[in-house]
Amino acid sequence: MSAETVLTALLPEVLLLAGLLLLIGLEIAVPRHRGAFAVSLLAVAAAAAAAAWLSAGGSSAAPFPGHYSVGPDTFAAKAVVLALAVPVLLLARGEFPGGPFYPLLVSSLLGVCLVVSADSFLTLFLGVELMSIPVYVLVVLAFQREESAEAALKYLVLSGTASATFLLGVSLLYGGSGSLALSAFSTALGSRDVLATAGVVLVLSAFFLKAAVVPFHTWAPDAYEAASVPVTAYMAAVVKAGVLFAVLRLFALAPAERPLVDLLALLPLASMVWGNLAAMRQDGLRRLIAYSSIAHAGYLFYAFLGDGPGRFQAVTFYLLAYGLMNVLVLAALPPAGDDVARDRLERLKGLFQRQPYAAWMIAVAMLSLAGIPPFPGFVAKFLVFKNVVAAGYPVYAVLGLVGSYLGLYFYLRVIQYLFMAPPPPAEEASAAEGEGAPSRLALAATVLCLLPAILIALFPGWVIDRLGG
Amino acid sequence: MTPVVLFYLFAGILVFAGLMVVTVRNPVHAALFLVLAFFTSAAVWMLLEAEFLSLALVLVYVGAVMVLFLFVVMMLDVQGAPLRQGFIRYLPVGALVAGVAALELYLVVGSDRLFGSQAFPLPQRAGAAYSNTQEIGAVLYTKYVYPFEIAAVILLVAIVAAIALSLRRRGDARSQRPGDQVRVRREDRVRLVAMPAEKGE
Numbered sequence: 001m002s003a004e005t006v007l008t009a010l011l012p013e014v015l016l017l018a019g020l021l022l023l024i025g026l027e028i029a030v031p032r033h034r035g036a037f038a039v040s041l042l043a044v045a046a047a048a049a050a051a052a053w054l055s056a057g058g059s060s061a062a063p064f065p066g067h068y069s070v071g072p073d074t075f076a077a078k079a080v081v082l083a084l085a086v087p088v089l090l091l092a093r094g095e096f097p098g099g100p101f102y103p104l105l106v107s108s109l110l111g112v113c114l115v116v117s118a119d120s121f122l123t124l125f126l127g128v129e130l131m132s133i134p135v136y137v138l139v140v141l142a143f144q145r146e147e148s149a150e151a152a153l154k155y156l157v158l159s160g161t162a163s164a165t166f167l168l169g170v171s172l173l174y175g176g177s178g179s180l181a182l183s184a185f186s187t188a189l190g191s192r193d194v195l196a197t198a199g200v201v202l203v204l205s206a207f208f209l210k211a212a213v214v215p216f217h218t219w220a221p222d223a224y225e226a227a228s229v230p231v232t233a234y235m236a237a238v239v240k241a242g243v244l245f246a247v248l249r250l251f252a253l254a255p256a257e258r259p260l261v262d263l264l265a266l267l268p269l270a271s272m273v274w275g276n277l278a279a280m281r282q283d284g285l286r287r288l289i290a291y292s293s294i295a296h297a298g299y300l301f302y303a304f305l306g307d308g309p310g311r312f313q314a315v316t317f318y319l320l321a322y323g324l325m326n327v328l329v330l331a332a333l334p335p336a337g338d339d340v341a342r343d344r345l346e347r348l349k350g351l352f353q354r355q356p357y358a359a360w361m362i363a364v365a366m367l368s369l370a371g372i373p374p375f376p377g378f379v380a381k382f383l384v385f386k387n388v389v390a391a392g393y394p395v396y397a398v399l400g401l402v403g404s405y406l407g408l409y410f411y412l413r414v415i416q417y418l419f420m421a422p423p424p425p426a427e428e429a430s431a432a433e434g435e436g437a438p439s440r441l442a443l444a445a446t447v448l449c450l451l452p453a454i455l456i457a458l459f460p461g462w463v464i465d466r467l468g469g
Numbered sequence: 470m471t472p473v474v475l476f477y478l479f480a481g482i483l484v485f486a487g488l489m490v491v492t493v494r495n496p497v498h499a500a501l502f503l504v505l506a507f508f509t510s511a512a513v514w515m516l517l518e519a520e521f522l523s524l525a526l527v528l529v530y531v532g533a534v535m536v537l538f539l540f541v542v543m544m545l546d547v548q549g550a551p552l553r554q555g556f557i558r559y560l561p562v563g564a565l566v567a568g569v570a571a572l573e574l575y576l577v578v579g580s581d582r583l584f585g586s587q588a589f590p591l592p593q594r595a596g597a598a599y600s601n602t603q604e605i606g607a608v609l610y611t612k613y614v615y616p617f618e619i620a621a622v623i624l625l626v627a628i629v630a631a632i633a634l635s636l637r638r639r640g641d642a643r644s645q646r647p648g649d650q651v652r653v654r655r656e657d658r659v660r661l662v663a664m665p666a667e668k669g670e
Binding site: 020024064099100104110120123134141 | 625
């Protein structure tokens with residue numbers, strides 16, 4: 001295989017790696033962090049464009065057979081993830097003028113790209129680690145509160161536990177099959193062997209933890225709240241996407257078999273119900289997003305009940321719609337002097353009178369996350385539940401729909417705050433005074449989220465076809 | 470001595486050292502017991518005919534990582550006493566969890582069907598001419614070259630992450646800029662003020 005083929009197949013990764021090395025060089029050579037934002041934005045946007053172009057061209061290759069392979073669908077997945085990172089970078093400009101934020105973010109994206117293309121447990125593990133290690137640090141980077149350090153440590157320890165669980169599961173699968181290929185997982189799905197099943201369950205629970213599915217979700221609200229706004233957006237949109245793509249890679253086209261189906265349905269179901277119920281009680285926006293993301297992890301894992309071919313489309317479409325809307329909420333959130341004050345839900349009261357554009361953006365995102373028909377979130381949920389019904393699990397589909405209706409309450413409560421509640425009383429006014437108009441880059445980020453959202457709301461079929469599968 | 474006797478000897482020392490790591494009061498002693506644990510596992514690996522990995526474990530972990538670890542422990546000057554608070558209070562719950570875990574382990578491992586010697590027959594012994602190092606090198610840079618490269622990137626990112634965590638520029642920190650100091654001119658520092666002379670009394 002010629003070097004050109006290898007480089008073409010690895011183009012998004014090569015661009016990201018070049019950006020990463022350039023960023024580290026810049027940090028050393030250039031004083032006052034000049035250019036870090038521009039370089040990282042350029043690298044991520046170029047990688048996204050390259051992935052989209054290669055996906056449209058339908059190229060596929062296996063530059064490292066058995067470890068790494070690419071096809072149109074993996075390029076589409078990479079394009080989605082990298083495109084989601086662009087508005088996150090725009091948001092970060094105000095909070096992080098330079099410094100370690102940009103190299104860490106770019107390296108985490110590199111990890112996501114590796115996960116998407118992984119063919120062996122080894123590459124998958126390394127990719128997941130490369131994706132998560134920078135995020136532990138990103139959470140604590142905008143260190144403003146004591147709780148941030150605690151939350152980051154919690155995230156680090158629990159995520160480390162997930163990695164150890166994953167490795168234990170992989171060692172059982174390796175012991176059974178003698179191969180590190182990811183196909184060992186899909187083969188073990190249908191196996192009656194106790195060790196193979198144990199391996200599958202361990203690997204699955206590791207990813208449940210990384211995606212914050214209910215019994216393993218406790219790190220998420222703390223970590224989302226502790227992180228600064230762009231990092232929360234990154235975790236909710238991109239890291240979650242990376243974890244789900246890893247699971248997609250593991251399952252490949254294999255159907256979920258009987259004893260495992262119940263695990264794959266019940267924990268996500270618990271996740272939807274608990275995430276939606278707990279979100280009702282939150283008074284901070286980032287904790288609300290965290291619980292909402294726990295519920296959405298439930299819907300996403302529901303997609304694995306469906307048949308193999310439809311699964312990739314359903315999950316990728318869902319991640320796109322959900323990621324765009326999450327970033328949109330956090331991008332439209334008006335800035336404030338104090339990080340804690342910015343986060344408070346109370347501050348959104350009467351926002352429509354003060355900043356109609358921001359209020360409309362948050363409202364659109366909330367309605368979409370709730371899955372109300374004209375918005376993209378509806379199509380995404382529809383695809384997932386349609387596949388679940390088609391695979392012959394109508395009971396689980398109905399239970400899931402009931403669980404998702406619980407979420408309406410808190411999404412609509414935010415909208416009520418925005419449009420119908422009176423502006424905050426005098427004591428709150430001091431907090432509202434620090435509220436400035438969103439920066440131009442934040443506005444650009446909202447537009448970058450809104451335009452694709454309109455596109456996928458108007459032409460869902462066209463987008464689904466582009467996502468391959 | 471047969472390998473079996475050696476194995477049980479090493480395994481016994483390993484378990485003892487592992488226990489001591491988590492029970493001794495002094496963190497430096499704990500680190501030293503960790504060294505013993507690494508060394509003994511290297512001996513066990515040697516018995517498994519993984520000579521290269523065994524020596525790498527000694528060189529890298531015992532030689533480099535643990536020395537670094539000891540430096541850090543000494544620098545941080547960790548006091549053992551506060552860590553032990555509530556030891557008695559949590560003992561019953563801890564003992565219960567440990568008991569249940571041990572029982573579960575016995576139920577799974579105790580049955581010969583899953584982990585017994587029938588399930589895992591001994592591998593073929595390699596001959597004297599077989600080179601472990603060569604075999605690892607042959608696959609590491611061919612079949613596993615890409616994961617190897619990714620691991621290198623992870624190490625790079627770990628360095629960046631560690632620096633990001635520890636390097637916090639304080640807003641009120643003052644530092645010298647030698648360049649500015651050399652470039653300074655007389656006019657920047659000294660201002661001559663013309664003052665009328667005063668008459669003394």
